[in-house]
Amino acid sequence: MSVLRVIQWATGGVGTEMVTTILDHRPDLQLVGARVYSDAKRGVDVGTLVGRQPIGVEATTDVEEILALDADCVLYAPQFTDIDDVCRLLESGKNVATPSFLFHPRRIAEHDRDRLLAACQKGGATVHGSGLNPGNLSGVLPLALSGMSRTIEKLTLQERADWSLWESTEITFDGMWFGRPVEDITATGNDFLAFNSGLFTEQTWFLADALNAGIDEVTVSVEAVPATRDHQIFDHLVQAGTTAGQRWSWAGRRAGEPLVEIETLWTVGGDYPPHWPTPRDGWTMTIEGEPSMQTHFFCLASFSRPASIEEHVRSALVAVALQVVNAVPAVCAAPPGFATMADLPLIRSYTGFGN
Known part of the structure; x- marks a missing residue:
């Protein structure tokens, strides 16, 4: 089985669901790094951050450390996007899948579109935006x-x-x-x-x-x-x-x-x-x-079993995260440049029933 190396950028609500999915359900994805924003998370094992066993990967606030990593794809999930950071990721040869922006590159500001496309071409990388709504x-x-x-x-x-x-x-x-x-x-x-x-x-x-x-x-x-x-x-x-x-x-x-x-x-x-x-x-x-x-x-935690309000609220985060995580193989396989929801093949569950 081919394994793709993945970096998690931001470990908030959506980012946490991305990481737990990779650790619990995706043997085809290997988490090799994580970018965080708080000093409290810096240096903490990514597994520990999401309530799992340590995996030997420490989170960092240093963007240069992230850029230096060898990775196939970055799951870019901050609350506020930074075009400069995304361009640097793409230029370094890392594909980017994000729920944070870039749902229709054709209609973003021309300057930003040109910069992102040039970064894709320089790094031979692809960027894809999706999620729930927008998504x-x-x-x-x-x-x-x-x-x-x-x-x-x-x-x-x-x-x-x-x-x-x-x-x-x-x-x-x-x-x-x-x-x-x-x-x-x-x-x-x-x-x-x-x-x-x-x-x-x-x-x-x-x-x-x-x-x-x-x-x-x-x-x-x-x-x-x-x-x-x-x-x-x-x-x-x-x-x-x-x-x-x-x-x-x-x-x-x-x-x-x-x-x-x-x-x-x-x-x-x-x-x-x-x-x-x-x-x-x-x-x-x-x-x-x-x-x-x-x-x-x-979207709910369950329609058939009792569930807490917290579980129901979290279900929407899971939906956002999985629409992007499940797209990673297709994004990595796509030609360099923009890959929109209209361009990629059908994105479906990798795990399914788990059998």
Whole structure:
């Protein structure tokens, strides 16, 4: 069996699921390094970091140490991306698979696209971006269902989620600005909101380009709604009157008509505005056309056995991580350059039933 050497870049929620998958289920992947961001993790065995036996690989905060390693692929999973780091990884000959960005390279800033492509060519490496949403649900799944279509008139994906149980409060509050004044919530309100909105804009273009929508533009709108009462979310207090809901829409339009739309209905504390749409929790995709189709996706720890809230919340992290980990062999086998969700072959489970 051919074994691919893998580096884990960032060991947060998603990164931890990537590492445990490799250690527990992937004999075809060998973990040879890990980049971390905190001094508390520096020098700690990667196995120990994820609650497993030591494997003889120590985590490092030193990017130069990572670049010097011999590896086939880097699982790049930080909260905030750094184009310089990714370019250096690619130039060093390491393929990169990431849930953090680059879902549709054709529509990113030209300067960044040119730099990344030049790095791929210099290192003979490939870069691939995927995940959940943006990712599989707004990329792979729509394209798969489109195989049953004669014509498509409109495609929409709605995500409804309450963030109250999401332990990464730095994203919920420092990034998404829940608990801030509603007038602060805009597509460019802070760096994180702008970056996140850019990812969904990119994903809307991806669907439009892949399905020949011929759109002219992607418009972005956001409506922030106030909390009706105080909500305690972990160590943060969302006060009544501050932001407890955000309704975002990214619409790919042709001559003003929306043909491709991704809508997110995000709340904390259980406040849900009565004037918002009321899809089921999770993700609902609708294709109007010939034929018209609708599918609903919901991710849990189990639908048949009792499970804790923590297990249910973690299941989404597993889904994000595995969409990328399972793509590693295909990314390493792809020609140098960009490999999008439309380019790679079907990504499926390596382990399956485990037999």
